[in-house]
Amino acid sequence: MRADRLVAILLLLQHRKQITASEVALELEVSERTARRDLEALSVAGVPVYSMQGRGGGWRLVGGARTDLSGLTASEARALFLVAGPASTATPGVKAALRKLVRALPEPFRAQAQAAATSLVVDPRHWGSSQLVEPRPPPRFLDELQEAVIRGVQIRLGYVDRQGAETERTVHPLGIVAKGSTWYLVSDTESGRRTFRIDRVSSVDVTDNPVHRPEGFDLAESWREIADEVDRKRTPVEIQATCAPDGLGLLRAILGGRLEVGGSTPGGRIEIVIRGHNEYALAGELAGLIEWLDVTGPQGVRDHLAAIGDALVTRYS
Template identity: 75%
Template sequence: MLPTETGHPLTGLPGNVAGVRADRLMAILFLLQQREHVTAADVARELEISERTARRDLDALAMAGVPLYSVQGRGGGWRLVGGARTDLSGLTAGEARALFLVAGPASAATPAVKAALRKLVQALPEPFRRQAQAAASSLVMDPQRWGSDQVERRSPRFLDELQDAVIHGVQVRLGYIDSKGAETRRTVHPLGIVAKGPAWYLVAHTETGRRTFRIDRVSSVEATGDPVHRPGDFDLAGSWREIADEVDRRRTPLSIQAVCAPDGLSRLRMILGSRLEVGGSRPDGRIEVAIRGYNEYALAGELAGLVEWLEVTGPSGVRDRMAAIGRALLERYG
């Protein structure tokens, strides 16, 4: 378990792309409310996207539990169950929750999506508004993976139960297996769910303070029925940024200084992600950067392949190791 105790899961897309898709999903829903039915061609024409993308988005809404069905054959298309209705009075609580989840976390939404979500909340029947708002703020997607982990994202066993606990605001009795294989049980106050690369985390308040649990290590979940004590100023996205920054610092305690050619900066961003900090420009046009890593040996090996764009200026230990790598490469391949 990490000191804090340790991509949108329904869309499977990076954060910036997920925001664009959320805009489309909300637009498709409102289009369905305005018409008796729509076809993929109608959606494609209205939103200026391909028919293939339109069909994929319509399928995503239906699979998420939005009351939507397809009509086959001539004159077919997609319809809302019960016909078009702008007040959404036919939505069940679960369907309303699913809609907000598939639209994307409110904390990461674009201004257009936030405006659409506010309108949708006002259109929902009163009993469903709280759960819909909770669903919109219960999830954060952080597409940046820890290190070079390329494992495929899979939904862990107790994800749905913990999502329900967050949305309904109830405490749970949590069974948890730490990184050493020891199992513990404790009562926690679920505050939010985070998808970090392929991994899922529960952010919760415990008797020892705020903690983060890897959901694939959860061995049991039992709702107690007692209400969650949620701090009034709690923000899931902000809390996760603090957690992720602290974990990154612990995982990559060494920081080196370097200068980068402007045309190599995008490559460094792609390879290093959040471990790269960009500074100001030098008179020769090169850009000052700081890069975090595990140790001198690991960083030297990683950065040796970027020598075309990057010059390490310090510390000297990393420079010496990179020089040794260069001599070894020259001796073997020279």
């Protein structure tokens, strides 16, 4: 489900008294089944869209299709931008559509709708993997934390660390991230920028004190920096290699963010860097890719590869 379609559907509902799934499909050049699924998704997300059955039926906005979107409540406007916002960062066209939608909202709703659009980042890959996964069901306190992010207020946060020790601190919530199957809160604290796993949050007390938001803060950019730092800590070993061009797609699929691609060699191969947990684990992971790879260093990984090769020959010759 694409954010630009959701925004376009709502804009259609503004300007028409009623639309059908087939009209949406024709207008947006999608299948009728896709159009119906998107309309239903808007309704499930809390946007006041409802269907009328029978002859002459179709879809309408509660309160009528008004150009100022006064049929939306503040929470319903936030719901729409929570659905559309995370996916909307990819294309300038969708951003433009969201800006038009903001202008169509009643004035009191605009600030929180814009905050909702930038309050969530969805990063669907597991740490160190290219595999796409769905987030787990929303953890306890997710709604309270997201509300605090959108309202821009500080919270007193109870938190249990990985050793089981519980602490309480006041934080400035800046955004929510769904990474793989885990949810995180990105916050500023007295000790600097911190990331908290939401399933380890033990209590949330929302205050009326405003968040001190860093000037120019961008949640998606901040998360990329956090994720890069975590990945490097989780995979401290780097190997250098060259790859045959026709094997690069396979390496991307297997290694995901642990693969860095460089320039071409005089012989037409591609220089790459691969990160991993330790030399032996990397050698085992790459041993089946020798058709495309030539590991140039470090020597310890090459030694492990040679030992694995000797063991395979001994076992299967």
